[in-house]
Amino acid sequence: MTTELNPLGNHLSYALAAAHRAVTQLLTVRLKKQGIQIEAWRVMECLDAGTKLSMGELAKQALLNPPALSKLVDRMVSDGLVHRQIATADQRQINLLLTNLGRRRMLQVRQDVEEEDRALAEQFDTKDGALLMQLLSQIS
Amino acid sequence: MTTELNPLGNHLSYALAAAHRAVTQLLTVRLKKQGIQIEAWRVMECLDAGTKLSMGELAKQALLNPPALSKLVDRMVSDGLVHRQIATADQRQINLLLTNLGRRRMLQVRQDVEEEDRALAEQFDTKDGALLMQLLSQIS
DNA sequence: TGAATTTAGTTGACTTGGAAAGCAAATTCA
DNA sequence: TGAATTTGCTTTCCAAGTCAACTAAATTCA
Numbered sequence: 502m503t504t505e506l507n508p509l510g511n512h513l514s515y516a517l518a519a520a521h522r523a524v525t526q527l528l529t530v531r532l533k534k535q536g537i538q539i540e541a542w543r544v545m546e547c548l549d550a551g552t553k554l555s556m557g558e559l560a561k562q563a564l565l566n567p568p569a570l571s572k573l574v575d576r577m578v579s580d581g582l583v584h585r586q587i588a589t590a591d592q593r594q595i596n597l598l599l600t601n602l603g604r605r606r607m608l609q610v611r612q613d614v615e616e617e618d619r620a621l622a623e624q625f626d627t628k629d630g631a632l633l634m635q636l637l638s639q640i641s
Numbered sequence: 642m643t644t645e646l647n648p649l650g651n652h653l654s655y656a657l658a659a660a661h662r663a664v665t666q667l668l669t670v671r672l673k674k675q676g677i678q679i680e681a682w683r684v685m686e687c688l689d690a691g692t693k694l695s696m697g698e699l700a701k702q703a704l705l706n707p708p709a710l711s712k713l714v715d716r717m718v719s720d721g722l723v724h725r726q727i728a729t730a731d732q733r734q735i736n737l738l739l740t741n742l743g744r745r746r747m748l749q750v751r752q753d754v755e756e757e758d759r760a761l762a763e764q765f766d767t768k769d770g771a772l773l774m775q776l777l778s779q780i781s
Numbered sequence: 782t783g784a785a786t787t788t789a790g791t792t793g794a795c796t797t798g799g800a801a802a803g804c805a806a807a808t809t810c811a
Numbered sequence: 812t813g814a815a816t817t818t819g820c821t822t823t824c825c826a827a828g829t830c831a832a833c834t835a836a837a838t839t840c841a
Contacts (some may be wrong), residue, residue: 509686509702513777515683517657521658523780532711547647564659566798566799569797569798583714618652621780625779629779632776633777635772637657638660640660695790707791734836
């Protein structure tokens with residue numbers, strides 16, 4: 502039986518948008534209690550990983566366009582979470598660094614994200630979570 | 642081998658965001674050539690389906706919060722794509738209607754969306770597209 | 782009935798995001 | 812070498828989204 506109530510239900514792009522919206526909303530609510538944006542958390546995780554990243558690389562990994570990252574970083578700097586450092590090799594490049602406060606905050610936030618992620622994974626049968634992830638990462 | 646370059650790669654929520662971003666960007670570019678927003682297309686598809694929808698119902702189906710829908714509809718009205726009609730049963734409710742122009746534009750845009758969706762589905766082995774959709778719609 | 786509450790949608794102040802232009806360092810090549 | 816081009820990041824201007832407050836219609840119930 503394919504009683505489709507929603508005319509958009511056949512579109513993969515719509516299913517993706519709906520799922521993304523649902524997940525993002527939950528996560529946003531949770532992180533708002535910590536006073537932080539999802540994107541800011543992503544930036545901090547990338548920084549914590551160690552390898553020095555230019556703003557450009559960071560933007561790609563954190564899923565932001567360069568201007569959006571620039572502005573987010575401005576805010577994070579004034580919140581004392583990160584600071585900019587001009588790269589020595591290429592003076593145009595910026596290496597962003599976590600402050601101690603930034604690292605502490607990141608560890609707190611990470612708890613929440615992982616808990617949320619766990620709750621999400623529980624909506625699937627054992628293998629399906631990994632399968633979904635595998636399928637998603639095939640995209641573009 | 643699980644050489645994870647991106648520290649966020651283990652998170653399902655991140656994989657979802659990344660996939661959503663990729664798909665949305667492609668679709669946005671394509672629809673921009675038609676001078677229309679993805680959300681506006683969703684609204685028009687919902688309207689075309691026939692059943693009269695309140696703004697509230699429409700917001701849910703089109704994946705928008707009520708204020709965002711209100712403002713989008715303002716724009717669509719001034720573009721001549723839809724018009725508001727006060728519901729007879731409940732005077733607080735609005736039934737949105739497609740204009741003739743709106744219907745024509747919707748049919749054009751639908752072509753593009755379906756082509757994009759087809760291109761997306763082609764990134765998967767035969768069964769996997771449907772499988773992905775099935776998994777996505779399990780969420781929340 | 783009619784005062785109090787709930788529901789539907791919109792508005793306003795503020796924040797964030799995108800496109801295109803801008804600036805400065807690095808690189809190319811004549 | 813030094814003018815022209817490219818690259819990395821930021822800024823500006825404007826479009827769009829959020830949260831919270833607001834208006835008005837409908838419903839509840841004393």
